[in-house]
Amino acid sequence: MKRLFILVGVLLAAHLGLLLAHRGGAAAETGTGPSVGVVFDVGGRGDKSFNDGAYLGGTRAARTLGARVRFIEPGEGSDREAGLRLLAAEGSDLVLGVGFIFTDDLTGLAREYPKVHFAGVDYALQTDAAGNVVPPPSNLSALKFREEEGSFLVGAIAALAGGSKKVGFVGGMDIPLIHKFEAGYRAGVMHVCPDCEVLVGYAGVTPEAFRNPGKGKEIALSQYQAGVHVIFHASGSTGLGVFEAARQTGHYAIGVDADQWAEAPGHVMTSMVKGVDPAVFDAIKRVKDGDFTGGVRSFGLAEDGVGYVYDEHNRALIPDAVRARVEQLRREIIAGRIKVPSTR
Amino acid sequence: MTTTALPASEPRPRGAVRAALEETLLPPVVALLIALVIGDLLILAFGQSPAAVYRLLLEGTWGNAYGLGQVLYKTTTLTFTGLAVAIGLRAGVFNIGAESQLAAGGCAAALVGLALPAGVPGLLAVPLCIAAAALGGGAVGAVPGVLKAKFGAHEVIVTIMLNFVVLALLNWFVASKLHVPETLHTPEIHTGAVPRLSDAAAAFHGSAANATLAVALLAAVAMGFYLFRTRRGYELRAVGLQPDAAEYGGVSAGGVWIRALMLSGAIAGVGGINYVLGYKHYYEEGFAGGAGFLGIAVALVGRNHPGGVVLAALLFATLSQGGLAIHALVPKQMVEVFQAVVILAVAVSVPEVRRVLLSARRVQA
Known part of the structure; x- marks a missing residue:
């Protein structure tokens, strides 16, 4: 019985001690450029291609444009929207979803947060009942590749x-x-x-x-x-x-x-x-330069958006x-x- | 206690209250402290301040209405899957199929929602969808139940393998018959939306929490009543404790197993309502996202008691949503490790603390 209370006391002391062991606050974000949030798909990072390309573009923008970039990798499907929303609600300048699966969530949030810029890599354009392409909201840039x-x-x-x-x-x-x-x-x-x-x-x-x-x-x-x-x-x-x-x-x-x-x-x-990396970098740069526009940006051979090694x-x-x-x-x-x- | 004037068989009320308090509070407190200390060490290993990480975690979950709404949303699904696993364990069967039962329930609810004509009022459409979800999940749960009762097939193997079969079938069905091009989901359901929490309180705007939470809490109460206040529930627990003895007492263990696994599947299936009718209004491949498997941990930490399951679901939902919030400081994998640490701490320390408490009491008596 007594041993249990001693155990609780020791654990409590250890916890408090460890809490005080690190005096620094939360790591402050450095940089003066735009604040950017990138949300990957579930299990996306580490694919050594698509998602990692977006990561590269983001880190490059942090290095060369001074952008403050936050990356979120959701743990489950319902966290995709939660991740985007978290970043939009924090007042990020640009919120970026990596992958076609973010299409619906990006569209909804772009309407809800008209002051925030959004971009979707491989954003899937929807067609209405009559078969016409529905353009993305004016604060959403659809980054598409040919x-x-x-x-x-x-x-x-x-x-x-x-x-x-x-x-x-x-x-x-x-x-x-x-x-x-x-x-x-x-x-x-x-x-x-x-x-x-x-x-x-x-x-x-x-x-x-x-x-x-x-x-x-x-x-x-x-x-x-x-x-x-x-x-x-x-x-x-x-x-x-x-x-x-x-x-x-x-x-x-x-x-x-x-x-x-x-x-x-x-x-x-x-x-x-x-060129996911340059496309992401380009979107961040456009936000920094103040010439971000919504709509579809298509990257093909002519734009050096695709190619071969x-x-x-x-x-x-x-x-x-x-x-x-x-x-x-x-x-x-x-x-x-x-x-x-x-x-x- | 040794000086008590009363006989040992009638402990003084004060002592009894104290003992009950110790028994309910000490085990989780010890488990939580162990988990916190290990969490501290993990965070320090990443060069971050534990205090800052915990603060960010609380701010992102309980610190604002949106975060709280997300926690409640996740709690809802986890309560269903936790209850599903718990009712199985009460009957002595281990249902590892909650993941696919959840998906099957969600898909069945979406099918009914899509099939209903647009004019059907929500008060009719929602119960119909819930019934469909229960049937869908229950049907998947019935398979391991019947196989165990009739052929002695072990339910662990059957439910694990059924996950693959059912999820693949659902994916094939949705991908080939129902999905909207360039997406992974069915068309939107226009009947039978479950009201969002934000409809009642605007502060919750944007969070996915919805009235399915009330259904989850009702399910927990109903399950408690069923388990502890009905004859069927007594039979179920008796089979769970000792099937041979229950059979000797006139209970058909096979029948109980089938019933328990069907109920388990049905409860998990109704959990699909939370996403399909409460959040997105369509069925999407992979929406279960591991909530079925996490239900096992929820049942374990909640010690298979409906009330405990709700609290455990709240804990894991907080960790899951908090994981997003602290993403800026520590990698996502750390949150997953921390969840595992919580499970291990509870699994190891709760029985151990109880054993020490009981032996201490025996010595005193």
């Missing part, structure tokens, strides 16, 4: 440099956003090699399909087995399984969103890079003739002579 254009170019690379009439594609969640990658890729393959065949696999129909490396490896192994030499993945961290399969079987993979060479050095032919690492994997051909294609797309489809 992924199909970059995918077209890596499709051409896969067909020209892969050495097989069969090329592979691994998608994450089976949704229109990912179909854009597939459609552009297929068009790129077919443009340079009309009798080629594209093998397509999707990891699932839920957001889980973007973080399932086991499934990614399974699909990739079966495609390599079927004679594919190169696989382009658009599947978040599911793609880590595709790289694993490429390394194991000595084949090639094409990364997505960011330069993914480091995931399987020597086996990453190139990566279809999506060609550097000292993978130069050996892409012959000069292929490189020249792909650069020619890039110019033709920018000039509008090639129309890249964005739907299957």
